[in-house]
Amino acid sequence: MMTPSISLVSKIPLRLKPNRVWRSYRGGKLLDTLEGNKSATDSHFPEDWIGSAVEAINPEGYGRPGEGLSTVQLQDHEEQLLHLFNETPVYFFGQEHVERYGNKPEFLVKFIDSAEQLHFQCHPTKAFSKEKLRSPYGKFEAYYVLQVRPDSEFGEVYLGFQRPPERDQLKKLIEEQRIGEIAACFDPVKVRPGDVIVVPGGTPHALGAGVLLIEILEPSDWVVRFEFSRGDFVLPQKDRFMGRDLEFALDVFDLESKSQQDINNHFCCKPRTMASLPNAKREALIGPDKTDCFVVWKTSWSGHVRREVKAFCIIIVLKGECRLGGADGQTELLNQYDRVIVPHGLGFLEMEASEDCEILECYPPHSHPEKELFVSC
Numbered sequence: 001m002m003t004p005s006i007s008l009v010s011k012i013p014l015r016l017k018p019n020r021v022w023r024s025y026r027g028g029k030l031l032d033t034l035e036g037n038k039s040a041t042d043s044h045f046p047e048d049w050i051g052s053a054v055e056a057i058n059p060e061g062y063g064r065p066g067e068g069l070s071t072v073q074l075q076d077h078e079e080q081l082l083h084l085f086n087e088t089p090v091y092f093f094g095q096e097h098v099e100r101y102g103n104k105p106e107f108l109v110k111f112i113d114s115a116e117q118l119h120f121q122c123h124p125t126k127a128f129s130k131e132k133l134r135s136p137y138g139k140f141e142a143y144y145v146l147q148v149r150p151d152s153e154f155g156e157v158y159l160g161f162q163r164p165p166e167r168d169q170l171k172k173l174i175e176e177q178r179i180g181e182i183a184a185c186f187d188p189v190k191v192r193p194g195d196v197i198v199v200p201g202g203t204p205h206a207l208g209a210g211v212l213l214i215e216i217l218e219p220s221d222w223v224v225r226f227e228f229s230r231g232d233f234v235l236p237q238k239d240r241f242m243g244r245d246l247e248f249a250l251d252v253f254d255l256e257s258k259s260q261q262d263i264n265n266h267f268c269c270k271p272r273t274m275a276s277l278p279n280a281k282r283e284a285l286i287g288p289d290k291t292d293c294f295v296v297w298k299t300s301w302s303g304h305v306r307r308e309v310k311a312f313c314i315i316i317v318l319k320g321e322c323r324l325g326g327a328d329g330q331t332e333l334l335n336q337y338d339r340v341i342v343p344h345g346l347g348f349l350e351m352e353a354s355e356d357c358e359i360l361e362c363y364p365p366h367s368h369p370e371k372e373l374f375v376s377c
């Protein structure tokens with residue numbers, strides 16, 4: 001049975017409002033522009049958390065209570081997405097997901113718009129979090145690169161040590177903040193629009209400056225920062241190592257050397273075409289061969305297609321303009337970088353685009369987008 005809130009939003013995909021989050025690095029000018037802000041500027045709000053049921057962890061005095069949690073506009077009021085999920089979990093996620101994971105998506109999606117390089121950092125694996133942090137989530141993350149800022153031809157990502165220090169040496173470099181020597185442990189990887197990269201827990205990394213991307217990640221905000229200040233902000237002691245000490249934080253690191261070949265084979269994802277029609281194509285970008293934390297596909301089409309919906313999904317328009325709707329005939333007009341939630345209970349997705357349109361589709365773990373067949377076109 002649908003509750004009042006849900007019946008108000010009807011069965012069309014749910015459009016998500018901007019949801020900017022305070023971070024210790026700067027960026028967000030492009031996100032301001034997308035929101036129609038005439039005095040767009042880089043600030044400490046470089047991220048937009050999409051369809052989020054996750055609260056951000058920020059240094060004391062920064063951000064606001066509940067920062068990170070998404071809201072949606074209903075007919076006459078704004079509602080926290082988490083409340084809607086709790087009201088009708090089976091409508092959003094389906095019975096199997098609710099039994100296995102509960103009332104949340106089990107993954108998180110963000111826009112990241114970096115004006116400066118992020119802190120050198122490392123996230124725990126799920127196994128580490130379960131054992132040492134009493135949390136079911138690590139922070140496996142993935143990037144779909146959208147744009148690099150106009151003054152650069154490509155962006156950069158530091159990804160796994162190519163010349164790993166010994167544990168004791170790394171400890172010293174961190175204690176003494178010898179950032180040049182830390183940077184020299186990496187050969188930064190060039191990234192361009194359309195590139196897809198995964199960053200497993202344990203991998204030391206940092207996103208470079210001037211990159212707009214979609215990040216898909218485990219639903220947590222766990223981070224070990226082994227660089228304490230960037231730009232104008234110095235991270236307080238307790239925000240560096242997840243509230244613990246450096247010795248604890250060093251256990252998070254994967255200190256194996258990662259060669260260029262390792263990066264190509266394990267961190268870079270090559271799209272695989274899974275379904276193709278004269279006017280539509282679906283590609284798997286990130287699947288079970290890379291992670292069991294989420295699934296990411298891309299669909300491109302023109303004209304009209306109708307697709308089955310068998311799982312909760314967050315959709316972001318990558319290119320073009322389209323109308324998406326449910327079986328009741330109501331549709332939502334979406335432009336580039338608009339994002340919606342498609343509840344499991346929608347049944348069918350009607351997709352209409354006059355020109356070539358591309359959407360990114362992010363699914364919970366163990367979803368099977370290949371079962372969502374095109375039923376007409």
Ligand SMILES: O=P(O)(O)OC[C@H]1O[C@](O)(CO)[C@@H](O)[C@@H]1O
Binds near residue numbers: 025118141225
């Ligand atoms: O440590 P920083 O620079 O605040 O970066 C944190 C950000 O880095 C990321 O982990 C991306 O690498 C984001 O998910 C997160 O918000």
